[in-house]
Amino acid sequence: MRLVDAQMIPQVLLELAQQFGLLSFLAIGGVNALIPDIHRRVVDMEHWMTDAQFSQAFAISQASPGPNMLIVSVIGWNVYGFVGALVATLAICLPSSVLTYGVAHVWNRFRDAPLRSAIQRGLAPVTVGLILASGYVLVRATDSTWVAYALTGATTLLALTTRIQPLWFLLAAGALGALGVA
Amino acid sequence: MNDSIPSAPPLAVSCTDLFIGFLKVGMSGFGGVMPFARRMLVEERRWLSEREFTEVLSLSQFLPGPNIINVSVIVGSRFAGPVGSLAASLGLMLMPFLIVLVLAALYARFDALAAVRGATASVSSAATGLIVAMGLRMAQPLMGTGWQVAIAALGFVALALLRLPLLWALLAIAPVSVACAWWTRK
Secondary structure (H helix, E strand, C coil): CHHHHHHHHHHHHHHHHHHHHHHHHHCCCCHHHHHHHHHHHHHHHCCCCCHHHHHHHHHHHHCCECCCCHHHHHHHHHHHHHHHHHHHHHHHHHHHHHHHHHHHCCHHHHCCCHHHHHHHHHHHHHHHHHHHHHHHHHHHHHCCCHHHHHHHHHHHHHHHHCCCCHHHHHHHHHHHHHCCCC | CCCCCCCCCCCCCCHHHHHHHHHHHHCCCECCCHHHHHHHHHHHCCCCCHHHHHHHHHHHHHCCCCHHHHHHHHHHHHHHHHHHHHHHHHHHHHHHHHHHHHHHHHHHHHCCCHHHHHHHHHHHHHHHHHHHHHHHHHHHHHCCCHHHHHHHHHHHHHHHHCCCCHHHHHHHHHHHHHHHHHHCCC
16 A cells, blocks of 8 residues: 555656646746646646635635746645645746747847747737636636626726726735625 | 847846845736836846847747746846856745745635635635736737637637647647738738
8 A cells, every 4th residue: 555655646746747847838928828728637637626726726826926827836735735836836937947048048040030020929819819718717717606706807897997906906805705795 | 148138248147146136026026027027127236228128028928938937037047047047036936936835825724714715715706807807908909900819719719618728729729820920921
């Protein structure tokens, strides 16, 4: 039994590393565009988390200061504690960073190439589609009551039409939620 | 590192400087720290000019991976090579990584409390609204161009409704989109 356990442990870490390592290369437009695929892998395929846990991980990552890729750290933490968080975070950061380091040194040669600008212009609408898909997947995972839908809708509307800092929305929502209003 | 982008700077910036500079950036913003990175790099420490920052940012967005990490890697490499990249990206990630794990641990400890569950659920709903708003705002400039709207719609349908793996969706959609951009280039 112990032998089986010992073999199981690195297996999960290996899978974390593999799943997020691949996503690192696919993260055009940042980690926010990855949410549908992260959700598909983590909830639907691997069953590492439920919808509710995924939604909680998203909330925790958004309530932390720092880059918006922290949802990956929280997922890693849920799967295998501190080591899982470390592995998942390194996996999402390292492959793309190595690529970036390499490309930064030859970038000057391609800066004005027409193909480069076509790639950049071509990827922009793809990214928009992915971010909107992220919003859809998050609504499905997060909102189940009409109050929750209203909160998402109101935040969307206010974020689009005002210049209020995002943190205030999260604080206000947290207060409403803690009081049991929303 | 003379051929790194942008061209070699006259400034001497050590790995410690890089680590500290990005450490502060990492702790400053919620839901994205790019504006704080710009302020630190361009206004406070003047490691980059405005134009150089734009250049670094556009390369970071062009390449895959978390954009802000790419910025730290490029800036670090520019001043101190691979160790500089490591110092800058470690500085950026260290505190947010620890803080988010403390929050996750606190949540796991107190999730039996109705107030904590309620607050977390509502924060998630609001944060979801922020992502939807970001997507809609990014969609606005595409609206005049038919093929761009079609590509964005395809991406949405593939990932949100059909739940296709991102890899296959990208392999199918991205080349078509880049080809459209190529044909319509000025």
